[in-house]
Amino acid sequence: MTPRRNRMLSVITLLVGVSLAAVFGLRGCDDLKSYFFDPSQVVAGAVKGDQSFRLGGMVKDGSFIRVPESLDVSFVVTDFAQEVKVLYNGLLPDLFREGQGVVATGKLNQYGEFVAENILAKHDENYMPPEVADSLKQKPPETDY
Amino acid sequence: MNAFMTWFYQMSSPPHFYRWAGRAIPWFMWPALILSAVAAYLGLVRSPEDYQMGHTVRIMYVHVPSAWLSMWCYTSMAVASAIGWIWRMKLAHAVAAAIAPAGAALTFLALVTGAIWGKPTWGTYWVWDARLTSELVLLFLFMGVVLLRNAFEDRAQGDRAAAILAIVGVVNVPIIHYSVNWWNTLHQSASVSVAGKSGIDSSMLMPLLLMVLGFTLYLVALILMRTRNEVLLRESRKRWVQELVQS
Numbered sequence: 001m002t003p004r005r006n007r008m009l010s011v012i013t014l015l016v017g018v019s020l021a022a023v024f025g026l027r028g029c030d031d032l033k034s035y036f037f038d039p040s041q042v043v044a045g046a047v048k049g050d051q052s053f054r055l056g057g058m059v060k061d062g063s064f065i066r067v068p069e070s071l072d073v074s075f076v077v078t079d080f081a082q083e084v085k086v087l088y089n090g091l092l093p094d095l096f097r098e099g100q101g102v103v104a105t106g107k108l109n110q111y112g113e114f115v116a117e118n119i120l121a122k123h124d125e126n127y128m129p130p131e132v133a134d135s136l137k138q139k140p141p142e143t144d145y
Numbered sequence: 146m147n148a149f150m151t152w153f154y155q156m157s158s159p160p161h162f163y164r165w166a167g168r169a170i171p172w173f174m175w176p177a178l179i180l181s182a183v184a185a186y187l188g189l190v191r192s193p194e195d196y197q198m199g200h201t202v203r204i205m206y207v208h209v210p211s212a213w214l215s216m217w218c219y220t221s222m223a224v225a226s227a228i229g230w231i232w233r234m235k236l237a238h239a240v241a242a243a244i245a246p247a248g249a250a251l252t253f254l255a256l257v258t259g260a261i262w263g264k265p266t267w268g269t270y271w272v273w274d275a276r277l278t279s280e281l282v283l284l285f286l287f288m289g290v291v292l293l294r295n296a297f298e299d300r301a302q303g304d305r306a307a308a309i310l311a312i313v314g315v316v317n318v319p320i321i322h323y324s325v326n327w328w329n330t331l332h333q334s335a336s337v338s339v340a341g342k343s344g345i346d347s348s349m350l351m352p353l354l355l356m357v358l359g360f361t362l363y364l365v366a367l368i369l370m371r372t373r374n375e376v377l378l379r380e381s382r383k384r385w386v387q388e389l390v391q392s
Binding site for chain 2: 004007008011014015018019022026034035036037038056092093094095096100103119120121122123124125126127128129130131132133134
C-alpha cells in the first residue's frame, strides 16, 4: 500500500468513525436536544413530576383570555392532536398571537395546567407580504405543524 | 477527467496559482459588488414587509447568506484539508488556512444577525436549541482550526494538525443543516427549498437569492486574495517570490 493510499484510507476511517460516534452520541441524549415538548408528549406523561420544562405548539384560535387590568393571561397550546392550557403573568413577545407558534417555560400544576414563567414566540418558515397573507386567509392554510 | 487532472496539477504549483488567481479575482469581485448592491437595494428598500415580523424580516437578507456560506466555508476547508493531507499538497493547506478566518467571520455574522432578529421575533437574543448551539460549535471549530495551525513552530506540522481537526469537525455541518428537522428547535425549519415549494414569497426570495450569489462571489474573491497572501508568506524564501518583490 502506498503512503498516499494509506492517508486516503485514514481520512475515510476518521470520517466514518467520527460520524458513527456523532450518530450514537446524539441518539443517546434525545431529551437534551429537543428544545421543547409538544402537547401530545406532555399529555402522554413525557415529563415526570414537578420538573420545569418547555412546552411548544400553536396558540389555539379563540383561546386567548386576559384578566382585565392585569398581566394575567391564559391560552391553549395545541399540536392539533392534544391541548394544554397555559397560565402566564408577564409581558408577551410582540409576535405572540393566536394561530402562531409559541414556546413556554414552566411547570404543570395539580390540575394539569401549565404555569409559564417565560414565553417566546416561535416563528414558522413562512415569509410573505401582508397582501399575500390576507389572500391566504380566504382559504385555510396547509400546515404540518 | 484528464484535462481536469492537468489543471489540478498545474494549480498545485504556487507561482502558477498566484498568477492565475491575480487574473481571476476581478472576475469575481466586480460581479459580487454589483450583485450585492442591487440585492441590498431590493432587499432593504423594495421588498415588502413581512405579514408577522414587519421590517425585521430584512435581517434575513444578511443572516441567511452568512449562515449558508459559513457551512459552505467549513465544507470547502475540510475538502482542501483532506486534499492537502492525502496528496501532501501545500497549496491546498494554504487554501484551508485562507478560508478559516473568513468562515469564522461569516459564522459570527450569522450568530449576531440571528440574535438581533431573535430579540424582536422570539423575545430573546439566544436560546440553547440544537440549531443555534451547533452553529456556535461551528464558530469554535473555525477558531480551533486557526489557533491549532498557529500553535506549531513547524508549518507542515501545523497544517497537518489543523487538517485533522477540520476533517473531524465536518460532521457538524449536516448536524447544523438537519437540526431543525431532527429535533424540536425554536429556530424555524428551512424556508427555501430546492425541489419543493418554498415557504417564502417570491418578492422576498428573489433579493435573497441575488444576495446569496453576491456573497458567494465575494467570498471566492476574498479566498483567492487571502490564498495569494498565504502563498507569498509561505514561499517568501523561494526565488520566484524574491524576483516578484524586486520587479
